[in-house]
Amino acid sequence: METATLTPLGLKTFVPRPDKAPPLVASGIIGWMRINLFNTSFNSVLTVLALAFLCKVLPPLVSWAFLDASWLTPSPEHEGACWAFIVNKFRVLMVGLYPGEQLWRPMAVAVIMGILSVVTVARKLSTRLLILLWYTLPVGLFFIINGGFGLPKVEQSLWGGLMLSMGLAVIGILLSLPFGILLALGRRSRLAVVRTLCTGIIECVRGVPLITILFMASVMLPIFLPQGVNINNLLRVQIGMILFSSAYIAEVVRGGLQAIPVGQFEAAGSLGLKPWQTTVFVVLPQALRHVVPSLIGRCVALFKDTSLVIIVGLLDFLGMVKASSQDPKWLGYDAEAYVFCAFVYWIICFSMSRYGQSIERRNQW
Amino acid sequence: MVMEKTMGNTPVIEITDLNKWYGNFHVLKNINLRVYSGEVIVICGPSGSGKSTLIRCINRIEEHQAGTIRVKGMELTNRMKNIAGIRREVGMVFQQFDLFPHLTILENLTLAPCWVRKMSKKKAESLAMEHLDRVQLRDQALKYPGQLSGGQQQRVAIARALCMNPEILLFDEPTSALDPEMIKEVLDVIQQLAGEGITMICVTHEMGFARKVADRVIFMDTGEIVEENDPETFFTHPQWDRTEAFLSQIL
Numbered sequence: 001m002e003t004a005t006l007t008p009l010g011l012k013t014f015v016p017r018p019d020k021a022p023p024l025v026a027s028g029i030i031g032w033m034r035i036n037l038f039n040t041s042f043n044s045v046l047t048v049l050a051l052a053f054l055c056k057v058l059p060p061l062v063s064w065a066f067l068d069a070s071w072l073t074p075s076p077e078h079e080g081a082c083w084a085f086i087v088n089k090f091r092v093l094m095v096g097l098y099p100g101e102q103l104w105r106p107m108a109v110a111v112i113m114g115i116l117s118v119v120t121v122a123r124k125l126s127t128r129l130l131i132l133l134w135y136t137l138p139v140g141l142f143f144i145i146n147g148g149f150g151l152p153k154v155e156q157s158l159w160g161g162l163m164l165s166m167g168l169a170v171i172g173i174l175l176s177l178p179f180g181i182l183l184a185l186g187r188r189s190r191l192a193v194v195r196t197l198c199t200g201i202i203e204c205v206r207g208v209p210l211i212t213i214l215f216m217a218s219v220m221l222p223i224f225l226p227q228g229v230n231i232n233n234l235l236r237v238q239i240g241m242i243l244f245s246s247a248y249i250a251e252v253v254r255g256g257l258q259a260i261p262v263g264q265f266e267a268a269g270s271l272g273l274k275p276w277q278t279t280v281f282v283v284l285p286q287a288l289r290h291v292v293p294s295l296i297g298r299c300v301a302l303f304k305d306t307s308l309v310i311i312v313g314l315l316d317f318l319g320m321v322k323a324s325s326q327d328p329k330w331l332g333y334d335a336e337a338y339v340f341c342a343f344v345y346w347i348i349c350f351s352m353s354r355y356g357q358s359i360e361r362r363n364q365w
Numbered sequence: 366m367v368m369e370k371t372m373g374n375t376p377v378i379e380i381t382d383l384n385k386w387y388g389n390f391h392v393l394k395n396i397n398l399r400v401y402s403g404e405v406i407v408i409c410g411p412s413g414s415g416k417s418t419l420i421r422c423i424n425r426i427e428e429h430q431a432g433t434i435r436v437k438g439m440e441l442t443n444r445m446k447n448i449a450g451i452r453r454e455v456g457m458v459f460q461q462f463d464l465f466p467h468l469t470i471l472e473n474l475t476l477a478p479c480w481v482r483k484m485s486k487k488k489a490e491s492l493a494m495e496h497l498d499r500v501q502l503r504d505q506a507l508k509y510p511g512q513l514s515g516g517q518q519q520r521v522a523i524a525r526a527l528c529m530n531p532e533i534l535l536f537d538e539p540t541s542a543l544d545p546e547m548i549k550e551v552l553d554v555i556q557q558l559a560g561e562g563i564t565m566i567c568v569t570h571e572m573g574f575a576r577k578v579a580d581r582v583i584f585m586d587t588g589e590i591v592e593e594n595d596p597e598t599f600f601t602h603p604q605w606d607r608t609e610a611f612l613s614q615i616l
């Protein structure tokens with residue numbers, strides 16, 4: 001507006017300034033690096049140090065894991081990793097001592113669970129149907145692994161490896177979610193007995209390490225149970241894990257419940273909805289959505305916690321990794337064993353947390 | 366006007382010697398109020414005078430400790446059956462709208478008809494669309510509350526209450542949380558409902574609205590009903606100094 005020409009009526013004519021390109025530094029890779037890596041001198045020093053560290057660590061790691069690695073045949077004198085160890089031990093790592101001629105059973109279960117997971121992530125089915133599937137399919141799959149209905153029984157002492165970890169985790173998550181929600185609701189109940197009971201369970205369980213609960217489930221429970229009642233070790237451990245996880249989920253859900261404004265209860269009440277209807281249709285859906293990140297966090301934690309069952313003598317994935325690395329015929333491959341173990345855990349946990357993030361993004365109503 | 370509606374009828378709401386305390390704090394003192402079918406009552410009064418508490422007692426969002434409240438002859442007691450019965454007759458619209466944010470507008474409207482009135486989903490939806498038409502929001506049915514303006518949300522809240530087909534509607538400062546340009550659209554809807562014969566009790570500070578729509582205006586202070594009159598007399602010749610002082614402040 002620097003040069004103002006006058007119209008016949010004596011008004012100044014407004015001429016907008018032409019657009020200019022943005023300053024060069026703000027765009028492109030260089031611009032990005034300037035803004036994100038070198039915006040202050042302190043940040044520049046950190047960037048350089050981090051680069052130096054990566055230069056020192058990455059090349060040997062890459063050459064150990066990939067370049068110098070031997071993949072299919074063991075070669076003890078070799079410099080790099082010997083993945084042949086993993087290839088050789090793959091079956092025990094996955095299914096433990098599950099009999100070889102019955103291997104199709106865990107495979108079928110893995111395929112079915114894989115499809116169910118993909119369908120869930122891709123949201124090809126309605127939420128209601130998905131929930132129904134998640135709570136019915138695993139029952140059938142249990143019998144495929146266990147035997148029954150014409151299939152020969154496979155002793156539970158033979159189960160192990162990733163199959164056992166996944167089984168404990170999936171059943172644990174599926175059952176501790178509803179129990180956790182019930183405990184959380186019970187803790188806010190108007191009935192003093194229910195409230196005290198739920199608070200008591202939650203606080204007792206949270207005050208004890210999981211290992212202790214597993215020990216108690218495995219060692220002490222049989223002492224207390226009446227004569228003749230015999231619950232097998234795996235089931236006891238599973239119950240212990242569900243109990244532990246439920247208490248934590250209850251606290252997460254309680255946080256979500258507290259975030260619901262009283263107006264929601266009043267509005268629902270004034271419409272004539274009964275308390276249980278208010279809880280199921282108005283309060284819980286909102287509360288759960290508030291806590292999706294922490295709930296996914298609990299699920300990831302539960303999956304990782306399954307590795308503790310090793311202390312009561314069950315050989316889950318980590319247990320099998322440990323056992324395999326001590327095989328006298330295959331000594332000296334601990335590094336490979338644990339790197340592989342960490343990698344598998346990471347893939348599974350990372351997938352879960354990515355799925356959690358996708359739920360969060362979708363839920364911004 | 367007042368005479369027409371009260372003559373010969375039994376009141377739909379009958380509040381007798383109502384008292385309520387929060388701890389030691391006496392919020393409602395000896396409230397007596399009769400509301401007749403089709404009447405529009407406006408309650409005003411300074412902040413903290415117990416207006417909200419009074420109308421919230423009528424559908425048992427708050428519990429009273431002494432006195433009786435009868436709605437269409439049913440007494441409000443702790444019996445779940447009576448409370449449920451009264452809540453079927455009484456709808457409520459709140460200052461903060463209190464829509465269910467995780468449900469679409471349509472689902473907000475059909476939830477209670479489906480579960481409380483046991484209507485089929487299809488029937489509830491056509492009923493909901495009818496009431497959305499009434500508040501001119503048919504085109505918003507599939508949105509979520511967060512995507513609507515305050516005025517639109519409040520109109521949805523009114524439609525939600527209407528879907529339960531209540532005989533009585535309670536409004537607690539329905540326009541206090543709204544920007545000035547949206548107040549009118551909500552008041553217009555309420556006025557239209559008043560014309561259709563729904564019994565209403567409305568807590569509001571919109572005195573222009575009270576003058577136009579109310580059959581009776583009630584002034585409350587410190588938990589008591591101080592004055593109760595037809596709007597014309599109420600605004601031009603208040604009987605009490607307290608009313609006069611209040612009116613001179615807000616008019």
Ligand SMILES: Nc1ncnc2c1ncn2[C@@H]1O[C@H](COP(=O)(O)OP(=O)(O)OP(=O)(O)O)[C@@H](O)[C@H]1O
Pocket residue numbers: 387390392410411412413414415416417418419
């Ligand atoms: N849950 C409660 N516990 C204790 N005191 C309360 C509670 N709710 C309200 N009160 C008190 O009761 C009195 C009346 O409250 P009420 O909400 O009915 O006032 P109001 O007339 O609606 O005021 P406003 O115009 O600000 O909405 C106020 O003094 C308030 O502080």
Ligand SMILES: [Mg+2]
Pocket residue numbers: 416417418537538
């Ligand atoms: Mg109020």
